[in-house]
Amino acid sequence: MTDPDEDASDPDTTGTGNSGAEAREGDAAGVGRSEDTAAEVDRLVEGVRAGKHRALARSITKIENRAPGYRDLVARLHAHTGEADVLGITGSPGAGKSTLVDKLASTYRDRGLTVGVIAIDPASPFTGGAVLGDRIRMASNVGDMDVFFRSMSARGTLGGLSTATTDAVTALDAFGKDKIIVETVGAGQNEIDIVGTADTVAVLVPPGSGDDVQMLKAGILEIADLLVVNKADLEGADRTVQELREMLKLNDGGTPAGGHHGVGTTVAADSPTSEHASGTGGETPENEARASDSDGQAGLGTGDDVAPRPGEWEPRIVETVAKTGDGVDDLIAAVEDHRTYLVESGELARQARRRYAEEVRTLLREDVHELLAEEIEARGGLDAAVDRIVARETDPYSVAADVVEPIETCVRDRREGG
Amino acid sequence: MSAEQEQDGRQIRCLVAKVGLDGHDRGAHVIARAFRDAGFEVVYSGLHRSPEEVVQAAVQEDVDVLGISILSGAHNTLVPKIMDGLREYDAFEDTLVLVGGIIPDDDKDTLKSAGVAEIFGPGASMDEMIEYVRAHAPERR
Numbered sequence: 001m002t003d004p005d006e007d008a009s010d011p012d013t014t015g016t017g018n019s020g021a022e023a024r025e026g027d028a029a030g031v032g033r034s035e036d037t038a039a040e041v042d043r044l045v046e047g048v049r050a051g052k053h054r055a056l057a058r059s060i061t062k063i064e065n066r067a068p069g070y071r072d073l074v075a076r077l078h079a080h081t082g083e084a085d086v087l088g089i090t091g092s093p094g095a096g097k098s099t100l101v102d103k104l105a106s107t108y109r110d111r112g113l114t115v116g117v118i119a120i121d122p123a124s125p126f127t128g129g130a131v132l133g134d135r136i137r138m139a140s141n142v143g144d145m146d147v148f149f150r151s152m153s154a155r156g157t158l159g160g161l162s163t164a165t166t167d168a169v170t171a172l173d174a175f176g177k178d179k180i181i182v183e184t185v186g187a188g189q190n191e192i193d194i195v196g197t198a199d200t201v202a203v204l205v206p207p208g209s210g211d212d213v214q215m216l217k218a219g220i221l222e223i224a225d226l227l228v229v230n231k232a233d234l235e236g237a238d239r240t241v242q243e244l245r246e247m248l249k250l251n252d253g254g255t256p257a258g259g260h261h262g263v264g265t266t267v268a269a270d271s272p273t274s275e276h277a278s279g280t281g282g283e284t285p286e287n288e289a290r291a292s293d294s295d296g297q298a299g300l301g302t303g304d305d306v307a308p309r310p311g312e313w314e315p316r317i318v319e320t321v322a323k324t325g326d327g328v329d330d331l332i333a334a335v336e337d338h339r340t341y342l343v344e345s346g347e348l349a350r351q352a353r354r355r356y357a358e359e360v361r362t363l364l365r366e367d368v369h370e371l372l373a374e375e376i377e378a379r380g381g382l383d384a385a386v387d388r389i390v391a392r393e394t395d396p397y398s399v400a401a402d403v404v405e406p407i408e409t410c411v412r413d414r415r416e417g418g
Numbered sequence: 419m420s421a422e423q424e425q426d427g428r429q430i431r432c433l434v435a436k437v438g439l440d441g442h443d444r445g446a447h448v449i450a451r452a453f454r455d456a457g458f459e460v461v462y463s464g465l466h467r468s469p470e471e472v473v474q475a476a477v478q479e480d481v482d483v484l485g486i487s488i489l490s491g492a493h494n495t496l497v498p499k500i501m502d503g504l505r506e507y508d509a510f511e512d513t514l515v516l517v518g519g520i521i522p523d524d525d526k527d528t529l530k531s532a533g534v535a536e537i538f539g540p541g542a543s544m545d546e547m548i549e550y551v552r553a554h555a556p557e558r559r
Contacts, residue, residue, distance in 0.1 A: 054508045057480035065429065128429065129454035135475060136464030143470040148478055153459045155429070 037069040045076045048175050053145055056175045060150055063167040074167045077174035084116070084173040087335055088198025090184040090220065095204035096230040097183050098137035100322035100331075105147045106140035107328050108179050115141075116148045116172035118165060119183040123153040130154075134183060148172065154185050166197050166359065195223045196355060199348065200338045202226040202318075202331070205244065208236035221247065224315045225338050228331060232319035244317050313341050375403050430555050432483040435463040435472045437500070440490035445518065449485065449547070456548045458483075469496055473503030476513060482555040488519040494528060501533045512556040518542070 044062070047055020059077070062070045087104075089097050098119065105115045119134035132151035141147040152165065165182060172180050184194050194201055203224035221227070229240050316334050320327030342348035376382050385399045434450045436443050443465055453460045461479045463472060476484050484504075486497060497517060504510040510533065517529055518538045526537050535554060538547055 053477055054480075057478050061431075061480045123459075124454060124457075127455055127457040129457045130459045131450050131454045132459060132461045132479075133464075135461055135479075143468065143474055145474060149475075150478055151459075151461050153429075 034068075038072070041069045041072045041076070044073055048077065048171060049080060051176065053148065056148060056171060057150070059171045060152075060168045063171060064152060064155075064164050066164075070167070074170055077170050081170055081173040084169075084177050084180045085200075085335075085339055086169055086173075086180045086182065086198045088182045088184065088194035088201040089204065090194050090201065090223075091204030091228075091230075092206065095206045096322040097204055098134040100204065100228070100230055100320060100328070101134075101181050101183050102138050102140050103322055103325045103328045104181060104332065105138070105149075107325070107332060109141065109144060109147060113178040114146045114148075114176065116150075116169075116175070116177035116180045117183065118150050118152055118168055118172070118180070120152045120154050120165065120185050122185045123155050128155065148175070148177065165193075166355075169197055196358060199342060199351070200225045200335050202228050202335070204228045204230045205240060206231050207234045207240045221315070225313060226331070226334050227315050227317045229317060229319045230322050232327060233321045233324075237319065241317055241319065248315060248317075312345060313338065313347075371407065372403060375407065379403065430458045430483065430551065431461070431479065431481045432458050432485060432551070433461045433463060433472070433476050433479055433481040434485045434487065435467055435475065436465045436487050437463075437467050437469060437472055437496050438488065438490050438492050439466065440488060440492075441465060442489050443487070445489075446487040449487070449518065449544070452544045452548065453551075456551075458551070469499035470503060472500050473507065473509075476500075476504060477507045477509050481513065483514045483516065483551055485516045485518060488517065488521075491520075493517065493519065493521055494525055497529055497534060498532045514551070514554050514556055516547075516551075 044055050044059045048059055059073060061067075062073060089101055091097055101117055101119065105117060108115050117138075119132070121130055121132045121134060123130040130153035132153060135149060135151055138147070138149055141149070150168065152168065155164075169180055169182065182194060182198055201223050203220050203226070205227055207229060227244050229237055229244070231237065232241075316337075318327060318331045318334050320331055322328075339348075342351070376385070379385070379402075385394075388394045389396055389399065432453050434446050434453070436446050446462070450460045450462050461475065461481065463475055467475075472484070472486070475481075484500075486500065488496065501510065501515070504513055504515075515534050516536050516538065517534050521529065521537050521539060529537060536550060
């Protein structure tokens with residue numbers, strides 16, 4: 001209950017401890033409460049490290065709710081992370097994401113690995129309610145507590161989906177899961193967000209997507225490390241595979257193709273002008289440079305997460321039938337190949353650095369936003385300011401400058417005086 | 419608490435579970451939908467779940483409310499098994515367990531003494547159920 005936008009009508013909120021800074025310390029207004037929170041965080045960290053499912057579940061709830069102490073919790077769990085491989089699964093609704101996740105999880109379990117799954121379903125924009133139905137597909141992992149499956153609603157507020165999901169992944173990682181799978185909602189912006197969390201992104205493309213494939217070209221395809229043609233037993237699957245190949249070829253077109261890793265499941269899409277036709281070319285700096293060229297041409301966004309993906313890795317196409325489990329081994333092999341590439345090219349380390357930087361920026365934005373919200377409130381609220389703007393007594397720029405000015409001064413004094 | 423308020427911060431999470439050999443899930447669907455519209459987050463289990471699966475889901479999803487739908491008549495066997503499982507994972511104390519379905523009066527006391535908070539039979543109104551959940555969902559941090 002640390003939402004800054006919430007007015008003071010909520011009796012549960014202790015005192016005025018609504019600012020991010022205070023929430024971090026525990027609620028300043030209630031010392032007892034803050035001790036409680038600290039003790040609870042201790043208990044949760046201990047429980048997660050000891051492999052207690054309840055503690056893990058409760059930690060994720062705390063993270064989801066942005067409940068008091070969650071920052072401390074995530075901060076302390078962070079030290080125990082970095083071991084798990086994170087796979088993101090995305091694709092249109094009904095593509096078979098949940099079923100595939102189920103089969104992936106059970107295959108990993110057969111290999112003696114532990115698995116954490118976070119499955120995100122959309123929330124109603126009107127009531128905030130949600131029906132989280134991904135669990136229904138988890139038929140292969142009945143009663144196996146070593147598959148920790150957690151449904152999350154894309155609440156869409158409070159720091160956004162990506163932050164909560166990333167923090168939940170942190171909890172699963174600290175718990176000691178070997179493999180973590182994040183299944184996104186069927187459509188929307190969140191599909192892109194997955195890039196900020198997963199090491200490897202698999203995009204599911206159902207057969208017969210037809211014109212959808214064109215849409216993919218502009219959007220999801222760009223974030224795919226692996227293109228999974230699920231339901232490959234259906235008519236039209238071959239054609240979809242063919243279309244995807246064409247698309248990859250187009251992406252390469254115009255610029256000399258980067259060195260594919262030659263492990264050609266389906267990467268027959270080498271442009272004929274490839275200087276690396278031998279296919280053995282690998283991680284050379286010039287390759288990377290060219291890769292970013294071609295990225296630019298493909299119209300990639302400029303977001304930190306998306307743009308710097310080196311093109312050395314060409315998206316692979318894998319065919320699966322999630323319902324029967326056909327092709328799941330191939331998919332896992334492809335995921336492992338991608339992992340190997342990430343490690344050997346040093347991209348995994350770079351990716352991690354970018355993410356932490358982005359995470360810090362996000363947190364800073366959140367914190368500063370809360371700080372400003374508080375300041376605006378202290379000055380009589382935004383409505384009053386807007387009234388004056390409407391009456392032409394002042395203007396938006398002046399209001400913003402007025403609010404920021406004391407904070408700026410304060411920060412500068414501290415820095416110089418420090 | 420209005421749905422609006424629940425949207426931020428803590429939100430009531432429910433698991434709607436179908437347990438045992440019982441293929442009738444229309445009621446469960448209706449309730450899942452009504453809970454959703456009330457602003458709750460509803461995890462739906464799907465049909466034919468075993469007690470241990472229901473426990474696994476309730477623990478991992480960390481739900482505030484577990485609604486068990488049973489129309490098969492096997493409630494006296496299945497429900498206590500779920501209760502035992504919740505205890506095993508320290509989830510018994512702070513999970514509000516509700517049973518929906520056709521439960522003979524004689525069995526209601528048995529279930530309640532096993533830890534079921536309330537039983538909703540045919541004809542129970544949706545509003546009544548939602549109000550009950552809002553009033554009784556465990557307050558916890």
